Amino acid sequence: MQTISNYNFKGKRALIRVDFNVPLNEKFEITDDTRMRAALPTINKIIADGGSPVIMSHLGRPKNGPEAKFSLKPLVKHLSELLGGARVKIAPDCIGDKVKEMANNVLPGEVLILENLRFYKEETAGDEAFAAKLAENGDCWVNDAFGTAHRAHASTAVIAKFFPNDKMFGYLIESEVESLDKVVKNPQRPLTAIMGGAKVSSKITIIENLLDKVDNLILGGGMTFTFVKANGGKVGNSICEDNFLKTAKNIQKLAAEKGVKLIMATDVLAADDFSQDADTQIVPANEIPDGWEGLDAGPESIAKFIEVIENSGTILWNGPVGVFEIEKFANGSRAIGEAIVAATKKGAFSLVGGGDSVALVNQFGFADGVSYISTAGGALLEYLEGKTLPGIAAVRGE
Numbered sequence: 001m002q003t004i005s006n007y008n009f010k011g012k013r014a015l016i017r018v019d020f021n022v023p024l025n026e027k028f029e030i031t032d033d034t035r036m037r038a039a040l041p042t043i044n045k046i047i048a049d050g051g052s053p054v055i056m057s058h059l060g061r062p063k064n065g066p067e068a069k070f071s072l073k074p075l076v077k078h079l080s081e082l083l084g085g086a087r088v089k090i091a092p093d094c095i096g097d098k099v100k101e102m103a104n105n106v107l108p109g110e111v112l113i114l115e116n117l118r119f120y121k122e123e124t125a126g127d128e129a130f131a132a133k134l135a136e137n138g139d140c141w142v143n144d145a146f147g148t149a150h151r152a153h154a155s156t157a158v159i160a161k162f163f164p165n166d167k168m169f170g171y172l173i174e175s176e177v178e179s180l181d182k183v184v185k186n187p188q189r190p191l192t193a194i195m196g197g198a199k200v201s202s203k204i205t206i207i208e209n210l211l212d213k214v215d216n217l218i219l220g221g222g223m224t225f226t227f228v229k230a231n232g233g234k235v236g237n238s239i240c241e242d243n244f245l246k247t248a249k250n251i252q253k254l255a256a257e258k259g260v261k262l263i264m265a266t267d268v269l270a271a272d273d274f275s276q277d278a279d280t281q282i283v284p285a286n287e288i289p290d291g292w293e294g295l296d297a298g299p300e301s302i303a304k305f306i307e308v309i310e311n312s313g314t315i316l317w318n319g320p321v322g323v324f325e326i327e328k329f330a331n332g333s334r335a336i337g338e339a340i341v342a343a344t345k346k347g348a349f350s351l352v353g354g355g356d357s358v359a360l361v362n363q364f365g366f367a368d369g370v371s372y373i374s375t376a377g378g379a380l381l382e383y384l385e386g387k388t389l390p391g392i393a394a395v396r397g398e
């Protein structure tokens, strides 16, 4: 398989699918440029080789054709700054003769951004004729948008067929996939997954898939109480999904059958209010008094979680084990973060991913202490669910 490292871009127009779907404020200023920065290694490699980067992205959710507020124009100046002053131009469209002419005339060291792909409904529909028109703007295709790799859109997957010998991942997808495979394909054992968050329902497919892979599964956060209730315990006012009680039973049965050690909270920090001013008490996880709700793991549970994490070879963390947004209920999640950092120092590979987990790691300042942080959201979750991602399969020719 071609890789970005061994491909020589000299004299080539490199059509790069990036995820420049950055948040803009009402003045059209970029409020978080993480996604743009993430694509820089790929763009810089192409420029360094003497190639011409032609950038494709979507931005927001335009409904019916072009809309000024979803234009990629506000990104031009900032991309130029990020590239050390390189000349960055924007095309008036993403397909058509004018665009093709501009793509043919990107000088060495320059960059061309195509206008928002989603100004055409054919993009999300995965239309082949549209993909063919996009393909006319490049000599090779580089997919560096992991965030949209779970979608079979024209620019993220369908376009691959027009570059049978000139398609590859960019550095961002390459490192995402490598890191994820260190967890799901060939982990250093023992492999521990920590799944937290509010609900069982949103994590069930991942949990089921992980049961085939992990040695230890720590289940925490709000979903604890669906398990507690399923096992006949008292959950008080805690968040609980009554129509997932059977599912919770089944997960426990499957874990036992597969020899997976399932670790859940045995004590919790219960509160009489969902606020920093709440009164709190530590109670057994299956004896939450009426009018109280479990909002964080208790000290006994935290100690158990830490022990498992610190003895792991690979750790995957998705979702907080308490309401970490409120300081009073952040101890469990903070302790997990600290244990992951400690395990990583001792040589474990740790991957943190999924929207809230990333916020969590940043909030507590653990970002430098974990091996990899995935910002991919939906694509990451589908990868962990064991699904084939069209944007990955298209590059690999699967």
Ligand code: AMP
Binding pocket: 196, 197, 198, 199, 202, 220, 221, 222, 223, 239, 294, 295, 296, 318, 319, 320, 321, 322, 323, 324, 325, 356
């Ligand atoms: P998710 O998006 O499913 O990962 O859920 C993350 C959310 O779960 C965070 O906003 C947490 O505040 C919330 N959460 C974690 N533990 C609890 C709990 N015990 N009760 C209610 N919400 C919780």
